[in-house]
Amino acid sequence: MEQPNLSYINSMSGGDERFEEKLIMIIKDEFPIEKKDYYHNYKSNNFKLAAGNVHKLKHKISILGLEKSYEIAVAFENNLLKGNTNLSQEFESILINITNYLKKL
Amino acid sequence: MNCIIIDDEAASRAIISHFCSSFNNISVIEEFPNAIQAIKFLNQNEIDLIFLDIHMPDFNGIDFIQTLKNPPKIVLTTSDANFAIQAFEYDCIVDYLVKPIAPERFSKAITKANNLVSKSNLEDTSSSTENIETISGNDLYVNIDRRLIKIDIPSIYLVEAKGDYIQIKTENKNYTVHSTLKKIEDKLPIDLFLKVHRSFIINIKKIIDIEDNSVLIKKDVIPVSRSNRPELMKRLNLL
Numbered sequence: 001m002e003q004p005n006l007s008y009i010n011s012m013s014g015g016d017e018r019f020e021e022k023l024i025m026i027i028k029d030e031f032p033i034e035k036k037d038y039y040h041n042y043k044s045n046n047f048k049l050a051a052g053n054v055h056k057l058k059h060k061i062s063i064l065g066l067e068k069s070y071e072i073a074v075a076f077e078n079n080l081l082k083g084n085t086n087l088s089q090e091f092e093s094i095l096i097n098i099t100n101y102l103k104k105l
Numbered sequence: 106m107n108c109i110i111i112d113d114e115a116a117s118r119a120i121i122s123h124f125c126s127s128f129n130n131i132s133v134i135e136e137f138p139n140a141i142q143a144i145k146f147l148n149q150n151e152i153d154l155i156f157l158d159i160h161m162p163d164f165n166g167i168d169f170i171q172t173l174k175n176p177p178k179i180v181l182t183t184s185d186a187n188f189a190i191q192a193f194e195y196d197c198i199v200d201y202l203v204k205p206i207a208p209e210r211f212s213k214a215i216t217k218a219n220n221l222v223s224k225s226n227l228e229d230t231s232s233s234t235e236n237i238e239t240i241s242g243n244d245l246y247v248n249i250d251r252r253l254i255k256i257d258i259p260s261i262y263l264v265e266a267k268g269d270y271i272q273i274k275t276e277n278k279n280y281t282v283h284s285t286l287k288k289i290e291d292k293l294p295i296d297l298f299l300k301v302h303r304s305f306i307i308n309i310k311k312i313i314d315i316e317d318n319s320v321l322i323k324k325d326v327i328p329v330s331r332s333n334r335p336e337l338m339k340r341l342n343l344l
Contacts, residue, residue, distance in 0.1 A: 062205040
């Protein structure tokens, strides 16, 4: 599985380390909330709301340089909008992958 | 350019704000996690540019644009490129940035926005009178359906910008004219009229009362921008 990385953050920060730290802190704060919202809506079968959560999470996925995972998130969001839960396991693996990575930062 | 950022994601707001900080001519005045808060702010402040996320819960970016009577220039930001075609139906849209935003792409959007804001300011300050003709004494002539209609200036109590048109409200009648607020502002006597908001010019003599951020004129409650309030207060005969 591809690994999260800071290549996007490093490339867009212009070498501003304080900004990089700030952005990582924001992601560490926001990601667990968005993940929790997703699981809540998904488990409650509120697939449209869950699609909204995936939409928001996929930006974090892209910020963390996960290109293939991003494609899975895009497809999963579209599935959820149609009431289809295909790719849920793949998507949730991505969430676990990011959770583990953020713990190390 | 004064700008605001509207995005429900703090990470997005931080990234856009960081990009803006590398441009000398851009100042981020406020950031909002939702569009409702931004509407309240825009009723009281003049802004050149908005960075607007389309996909927000409850009230999305397109809903937001539709509520604005006289929108400033807008750069849309989203993770979903599918909205692009719908977005460009609005004249105020300058560009469309797909997240994650690359610095070079952001820079291009700023160049576009800069050009359009400058052009718009230039048009506003041009001496062209278009459909607002010369003043003769207390009268103002406006061109409506190829007829020059005379309006008694002191009878005007309110002028409101409505997209490419302005609505002139008088004691007896309302007129809709294809023109800008700036053009009519230049034609109205400054001792009688004051622009209190980017969309409104009022006749000071017609004020009924004033609250914190609004004035009552006839039955119209008109917002007063924070930046215009000191001038309004200066012009009043306060006890």
